Amino acid sequence: MAIKIEKVTSVKHWNDKVFSFCTTRSFPNKFNNGEFAMIGIQHEGKKILRAYSFASANHEDQLEFISIKIQDGPLTSKLQHIKEGDEILVNSKATGTLVIDYLLPGRNLYLISTGTGLAPFMSIIKDPATYERFDKVILTHTVQYENELVYKDVLENFNEQWNEVTQDKFLYFNTLTQQDWSRKGRITNWIKDQSLFEQTTQQELNIEKDRFMICGSQGLNADLMDHFESLGMEEGNTSTPGQFVVEKAFVQR
Numbered sequence: 039m040a041i042k043i044e045k046v047t048s049v050k051h052w053n054d055k056v057f058s059f060c061t062t063r064s065f066p067n068k069f070n071n072g073e074f075a076m077i078g079i080q081h082e083g084k085k086i087l088r089a090y091s092f093a094s095a096n097h098e099d100q101l102e103f104i105s106i107k108i109q110d111g112p113l114t115s116k117l118q119h120i121k122e123g124d125e126i127l128v129n130s131k132a133t134g135t136l137v138i139d140y141l142l143p144g145r146n147l148y149l150i151s152t153g154t155g156l157a158p159f160m161s162i163i164k165d166p167a168t169y170e171r172f173d174k175v176i177l178t179h180t181v182q183y184e185n186e187l188v189y190k191d192v193l194e195n196f197n198e199q200w201n202e203v204t205q206d207k208f209l210y211f212n213t214l215t216q217q218d219w220s221r222k223g224r225i226t227n228w229i230k231d232q233s234l235f236e237q238t239t240q241q242e243l244n245i246e247k248d249r250f251m252i253c254g255s256q257g258l259n260a261d262l263m264d265h266f267e268s269l270g271m272e273e274g275n276t277s278t279p280g281q282f283v284v285e286k287a288f289v290q291r
């Protein structure tokens with residue numbers, strides 16, 4: 039395992055559950071946008087490493103991560119206290135299934151995330167190749183409460199700020215499950231009753247043309263996989279591209 043030591047360059051606490059941070063990036067450091075690597079810290083002589091998706095794109099000079107804060111979590115109980123200049127361990131081997139190469143070519147690409155499952159998609163939406171392959175790229179983010187909609191301002195202005203990359207093809211759609219909001223409820227319901235498609239691309243779901251990437255809890259992933267398979271869609275993987283790909287945002291221990 040080639041583990042590199044990076045330095046924290048900035049930290050942002052979004053709320054009491056989630057923070058994000060940037061680090062230096064030493065090369066060689068190769069990853070496909072959407073992949074994850076083992077990262078962590080050295081604590082009392084031991085390395086504590088966990089899977090983290092890159093939230094930065096592979097053409098950027100720095101690395102960015104979005105992290106949960108689990109109060110009794112072996113890693114994040116400590117990681118949440120990092121500050122500028124601290125050291126972060128980053129394994130230079132990245133992997134994962136949320137890579138556009140593992141999808142068949144298509145029309146609309148829907149990126150479905152809950153919680154920190156947003157992270158891999160922050161990388162994918164900054165990749166020019168994403169917009170070369172798809173007509174529209176729709177990022178959905180579902181959380182419980184409004185203050186958990188991390189990067190909301192960035193995403194609402196993404197076409198303006200990343201226009202050379204997105205060419206106005208990007209759409210952002212959020213839903214809340216526990217608070218009154220114009221778009222309330224689980225994203226699975228928005229997909230199953232087709233209202234996601236009406237409210238974003240205004241194009242009915244076409245399984246021959248539309249593609250999905252899913253990154254959420256095991257329950258959400260299983261629910262959507264069942265749904266897409268019931269429609270006759272096939273999951274892609276590293277060897278055979280499909281109509282959708284799935285990755286866990288975290289593992290329930």
Ligand SMILES: Cc1cc2nc3c(=O)[nH]c(=O)nc-3n(C[C@H](O)[C@H](O)[C@H](O)COP(=O)(O)OP(=O)(O)OC[C@H]3O[C@@H](n4cnc5c(N)ncnc54)[C@H](O)[C@@H]3O)c2cc1C
Pocket residue numbers: 074088089090091092104105106108110111112113114115153154157158285286287288289290291
């Ligand atoms: C492929 C993959 C990619 C991942 N990418 C990220 C990422 O980009 N950002 C991130 O914060 N985590 C990510 N995780 C989860 C991460 O690996 C750790 O589990 C997390 O950092 C907590 O570590 P811990 O040691 O503090 O607690 P752990 O012992 O690892 O977890 C304790 C419990 O906390 C809960 N939990 C863990 N992670 C999360 C989470 N992200 N959201 C909600 N509940 C959680 C689970 O119930 C788990 O049983 C990813 C996991 C996988 C499998």
